[in-house]
Amino acid sequence: MPSVVDINWYIALSGILFVIGVLGVLLRRNAIIVFMSIELMLNSANLLFVAFARHLGSLHGQVLVFFVITVAAAEVAVGLALIVAIFRTKKSINIDEINILKG
Amino acid sequence: MVNPILFIILAAVAIAAAAGLLLSRDAVHSALYLVLNFATVAVFYLLLNAPFISMVQITVYAGAIVVLFLFVIMMLGAEKLRGAADNVPGSEKIHRYIAVLLALVLVGVFGYLVSQNSIGVVTQNPAIDASPQALGITLFQYYVFPFLVTGVLLLVAVIAVAVFGQVRKGGSINA
C-alpha cells in the first residue's frame, strides 16, 4: 500500500462516484432518484475540484466548487418544482411515462 | 498529510453510500444514503484543506438540498413512489446493457488515467491559506461577475419555481 495519498486516488474515487451517479440516472425510473444521482455526479466533480485545488495550491478550485453548489441548489429547486408539477398532472413521476416528445 | 488508511475507509463509506442510493428501492432510503455520501465528501474536503467548502457542503447539500428531496418525497407520498420502482420490461434490457457497458468504459478511462500516474502527489505543494477570509478575497477579486450572474440565476430559479408552483383552474399545465 502506498504511503502517500496522491491525486490519483482522488481521481479514482471521484470516477467511481461519478459512474455510480451515471448509472443512477440511466437505470432508475424514479425521477427523484434520478435527481439525486445527478447531485451525486456533481458532488464527485466537486471532490475532484477540491483535490486539484489542494494539489495545485490554488484557491480557484474551491471557488468553483462554491459556484457549483449554488447552481446545484438552484437546479434542484427548479427540478423538484417540475417534478411536483408533473406529478400533479400525470399522477406519476415515472420518467418513462413522460414521453410527449415521442417522434 | 492524509493517512491512506483513513482515505480508504472514507472512500469505502462514500462508495457504499452511493451504491446504496443506486440500489435502494425506497426513495427515502436513497435520500438518507445521499446524506451519508455528502457527509463523507465533506470530511474529504476538510482533509483537503477546504474547511469553508466543507461547511457549505454540510449546510447546503446535506442540510438544504436533501431536506428538499425528503420534503418532496413526503409530499408526493413515499409509498406511491415505491410503486414506481424499476421492473424491467423486455425491451428495456438493451437499454440497461448499454448503460452498464458505457459505465464500464468510463471506469476503464478513469483507471487508465490513474494508472498513468503522471500527475503527482496531492500534498506536494504546501497547504495554502484557505480560510473563509482568503476564499472570500479570491471570490470577490476574480469572480465578481460570475457571482452576480449566479445571483440572477438564483432569482430566476426562484421565479421559475413560483410559476411552476401555481395551481391553475382546471388543473392542467400545458403537457
Add this chain to the structure above:
Amino acid sequence: MNTFSLAPLIIYLPLAGLLFNALFGWRIVDADREVGERVTGWVATLMVVGAFIVSVTLFLSLVSNGFSAWFVPMFKWIVIPSANFEVNWTLQIDTLSVTMMLVVSGVGSLIHIYALGYMKGDMDYSRFFVYFNLFIFFMLILVSGSSYLMMFVGWEGVGLCSYLLISFWWYRLDKEGKTANATAGRKAMVMNRIGDFGVLIAMFLLFWTFGTLDYKPIFDGAVKMFEANQMVQFGGMSLPLPTVLTAVTLLFLLGVTGKSAQIPLYTWLPDAMAGPTPVSALIHAATMVTAGVYLLVRSDVLYEIVRQSGALLLGLISTPDLVAWVGALTAFFAGLIAFSQNDIKKVLAYSTVSQLGFMVAAAGMGAYVAAMFHLITHAFFKALLFLGSGSVIHGMEHGHHEISHGHDGHGEDDGFDPQDMRYMGGLRHKMRVTYVTYLIGALALAGIFPLAGFWSKDEILLHAQTHQTPIFIILALAAMGTAFYVGRQLIMVFFGQPRHAAAEHAHESPALMTRPLVVLAGLTVLGGLLNVPYLSAAAAERAGMHAKGFWLALEQWVAPSIPALELAEEGVLHLPHTPISVSYAVAGLSMLLAVGGLALAYLIYRGRPKTYDEPDRLSRTPIWWWSILPLNSLHMKILVPGFNRMAAWLAFKFDGEFWSDFLHDRVLRDTFVSFADFSSDVLDSQGVDGLVNGSATVVRRLSGLLRLTQTGYVRTYALAVFLGAVGLLVYFLLAAG
C-alpha cells in the same frame, strides 16, 4: 388703453359662442326645446352682434387714427428660425379689413336673427348655430389677418363651414335615395380645395421671393425689387420678378375661381343651394364668396406690377387682364344660365356667380374701389334676395303643409317642390312684406336708379368703358341679362295667378324673419350713398367745387388700404384709375339696359306659365340651349365618374390584383416556390428517376429508423447524451495519447 387692442375680440366672440353651443347648446336644447332654442340662438346671435359692435369701434378708431393701418399681434404661430420663416397670429386693422368686418358682422348679425326664426324646430338647431358662428369666426380671420397665411386659414375655414352648412341636412335623401346634400357639400369643398391649391403654391412662391408672408413687407419688397429690376433666386432658379408675380397672380386667380365661383370652378355654387336658406344668404351670397374679390383687392400691388411690367402669360395676355376676362365671361354666362333655372334659389345662385363676375372683372381692370363697392352693395341686396326667397319657400312649405293636412286626398305627392318657381305665382298678395322687400332687392340687382346696385354697377361699367371696351360690352350685355332673369323671376313668383294650391295657401313668415328683410331693404335703398359722387368730399374737391362734400366716400376710405392707388399717385405704377364720378352716358345706357331687360321679361313672361307643367316660353330658342350648357355636366358626367373609375381600377386591378396579388404573391413568392418544385420535379421524374426514387426511399427508411430513436423517453435521451460524452472522452484520450 388703445381701442385697437379690442380687435382680437372680433375673433374671440364668435369663438366663445361656438364653443358654448358646441359644448352646452345641444344639451340645453335636448333638455328643453323652447328655452334651449332661445338660449343657443341668441347666444350665437349676440356674439356676432358683439363682433359687429367691435367692428364699429375699430372703424371709429381708424377714423380718429387718420385711416392708417394698425397691427394687433396675438401670439406666435409658425416660427422656424433656421428657415427664417415666421408667421404670427396678427390682426391687421386697416380700412379694407374693417370694411369687410363691418359687412361680415353686420350682414351676419341680420342673417343670424333671421335664422332664429327660419331654423325654429329643426332637429339640429344648436348645430346650425355652431356652424354659423364658426363661419363668422373664420371669415373674420380671413379679412383681418395680416398675412396671406392667416388669410388662408380663414379661406379654408370658410370653405369648411360652407361644406358643413351645405351638407347640413345630410340625413335627407333625394329622390334617388342618395345623400345628395352631403355630396353637394363635398363638391363645394373639393372645388374650393382646387382653388386653395393655387393659393398655397402662390404663397410658397411669395415666401421664397420675399422671405415673408405678411402683406406689407411683401408689397414694399415687390415695389422695391420691381424698381431695382432684381432677379428672384431660389431652389436653383433665377427668374425675373414679373415672371414670378405672373405665376403668383395666376395661381391667386385659380383660388379666386374656386372661392368666388368663377369659370371654370363655379359649378359648386348652384349645388350649394342644398343648404338652409340663411346659409345661402350669408355664405353663398354676401360674404364667403366675396373672399376671392377681397384677395384680388388685397393683392392689388402684385397685379398692378404685372400689368405695368407687361409680362404676358404664354405670350398672350397679362394676368390682370385674364382676371378681367374671366370675371366678365362669368358674369355673362352665369347670367345666361340663370335664364333657364326654375328653382328660385338656383336663379339667385347663378345671379351671384354673375355678380361676382362683375366684381372680379372690376378688380382685374384695376377698379378696386368699384369692386369693393359692388361687393358691399351686393352683400346687402343679395342677402336680402336670399332671405326673401327663404321667406317665400317657408311660406310655400307652410301652404303645402296646410293643404296636405287640411284636406284629405288633395295635393298628394305630385312632385311638389317648394323651391320651384313654376308652383308659385301671385304671391304678392299673400306675402306683403316679403314681396315689397324682394322687389327692392330685385330692382337693385337689375341696376335700377337709385338703388344701391345701380351705383356700384355703374362704377364698374364706367371704368370698363374708359379702359377696356370689349369687357365693357360683355358686362353691359350681362347687366341686361341680369335685368331679364330678375324680371322673369319676379313675374313667376309674385305676379300672375297661383299655379298650385300651396301658393294659394302660402302666408307671410314670422316677424323674426321679416324684420331683417326690412333692415336689409333699407340698406339696399341707401347703400348707394356710400360712394355717391355728389356727396363725396373727395369728388367735390376734384371737381374744384369748394362746396364742401360732407360725406366720407368709400373711395376715400378704402384708398389707404390699396397701396396701388398711392403708388399710382407717386407715379410708380400707372394704374388705370377712374375716380368716382358719373358719366351720364354710361349711367343712361345702363338704366336703359336694365329697363329694357325688365321690359323684355315682362313681354315674354306676362301671365306665363299658366300651369306649373307648361314648358318655358324660351325652351325652343337657341338661347335656352346656351343656358343649359353648363360646365356642370362636364363635371358630373365626365370628371367624377372618370375619377371614380380610375381610382377603382388603380385600387383593385393595379394595386390589388397586379401589384400585390400578381407581382408579390404570384411572381415573387410563387417563383420561389416553383423554383423549388422545379428542381425537385426535374430530378424526380426526368432522367435520374431511379436514383432519386431510390434515394427518397432510403431517406424514408432512414428517417423511419431514426424515428424509433425518438422514443420520448427521457432516459433514452440521457443515454444518448452519455454516449456522446463518453465518446468524446475516449476520443480526447486517444488524441492526447
Add this chain to the structure above:
Amino acid sequence: MNWILTILTFLPLVGVVAIALMKQPEDGSGDDNIKYVAIATSAATFVVSLLALFRFDATNPALQMVDRVDWIPSWGISYFLGVDGLSILMVMLTTFISLVAIIGSWSAIKDQLKLYYGFMLLLEAGMLGVFLAQDLFLFYIFWEFTLIPMYFLIGIWGSSRRVYASIKFFLYTMAGSLLMLVAILYMGITNGTFSTPDLIAGREAFAHAQNILFIAFFVAFAIKVPVFPFHSWLPDAHTEAPTAGSIILAGVLLKMGTYAIMRFNLPLFPEASYHYAPLIAVLAIIGIIYGAILSFAQKDMKRLVAYSSISHLGFVVLGIFALNDAGIQGAILQGFNHGISTGALFFVVGLLYERSHTRVMAEYGGVWRVMPVFSAMSLIIVLSSMGLPGLNGFVGEFTILLGSIGAESLAPRPWIYTAFATTGVILAAIYLLWFFQRIFMGPPVTETVKGLAPLKRREMGILIAFLLFIFWIGVAPAGYFHLMDSTVSALVNDISRAALALTP
C-alpha cells in the same frame, strides 16, 4: 452615464416581467389587474419621457443625455443612447401613442391578455430603442426587435387574414433590413466603430461606396415608411392588425423609417442624398397621389386609412429630401402629426369596428345621428388629416411644401415637384370627405348602426387627448419647431457643406 434614457428604454420591460408573473385566472377576474399594470407601466414611461423632455436643451444641436458604455470594444460597438432634435418628438410620440394604444385595447382584446400586453410593452421598449440608439449595431438590434412583437400582435389578435398579413409584414421588412445589415457591417468594420457620430465624422472612409450604401439603407427604411413601390405590405398589415396594432403601426412604426432616413442616410451619405433626392422625391410624389387615389376607391374603412398613410408619408419623405430647414422640420412635425391624426383615425375606425364588427363602409351611414359627440370629434380628426389650417396636419404639410419649392436638391425646377405634391391636398379632401360621408352622414339605416353604443368615458378621454394635440399643433406649433430647430439647422449645414465640397 445619465441613466434617464436607459431607464426610459427599459422601463416597459419591468412591466413585461410584472405581467409575466401575474396570474390570469380563467374566469377573467385577474384581467383588469393585467391591464392596470400595463397602463401603469406605459404611463410611467410617458412620465419619464416627459422628464427627458424637460431636461432637453433645444438650443443645443448635439446629442444629449448620452448614455454610453463600451459593449464589444474590439469591434467598436457600444451601448450608446442619446436624444437630439431629430428624435425628441419621436420619443414623445412613441410614449404617448403606446399609452393611448394600451388604454384603447381595454375592451377590444379579450383573450391571451398577458401575452398581448407583454408584447405591447416589448414593442414600446423596442421602438424607444430605435429612436434613442446612436450606435448602428444597437440600432439594428432594436430595429429588428420591433418586428417580433408586431408580428405576433398581427398574427394572434388580427382579423381573418392575419396570418397572411403578418408573414407578409415580417418578410417584407426583414428582407429590407438585411441589406442594411450588410451596409452597417461594412461601414462599421471599415471605420472600426459603429457609433453614428463617429461614423459621420469619418464618412470619407466609405465615401467611394456611398451610393450603394445609401441605397442599402434607403431600401430598408423605404420599406418601413413605406415609399411607393414598397407599400404592398402596409394595407394588409393595417387591415388585419388589431386596433391598437394599427395605431402603433401608423403612429410610430412608420416613423421609424422616416426618422432613420434623417438620422443615418442624410448625414452619413450627404452627396448621395443630393444625388438621389430628385428620384426619391418622384417616388414620394407618386406615393402621395397614388395613395390618395387608392384610398378613395376603398370599400373597407381600415384599408382606406392605411392607403391614406402612404399618401401622408409621401409628404414626409418629400420634405426630407428637400434637404433644407423648412422641409426637414416640416417632415419631422408631419411625422408627429401623422402619428396623432392617423392614430386617431384608426382609433375611430376601431371604435366603430368594436361596436358593429364590420369594416365595410357600405354597412354604415348615419352614425352621426346615433353618436353625435363621437361624430363631431371624428370630423375634427378627419379634417386634421385633410390638412385644414388651424389644425395640425396643415402646419406640417405647409412647411414641407414650402421647403420643397425652394429645395436646392430638386433644382433646377423644384416647383414642378411641389405642384404635383400639392395636388395631394385636393385628393385628401376627396377621399376623406367621401369616407366621412359614407360612414357618418345619411339616415341611419341598418339596425347595427341604430344600436351603436355611446362613447365610454375612457374612449372619450383618448379622443380628447388626440384632439388636444391636433389643436395645439395647429394653433401654436412654434414650440415644436423650436425643439428641433438647432439640430436640423446643424444637419442641413453639414450636409449642404459636404455636398458643396464635392460639386466642382
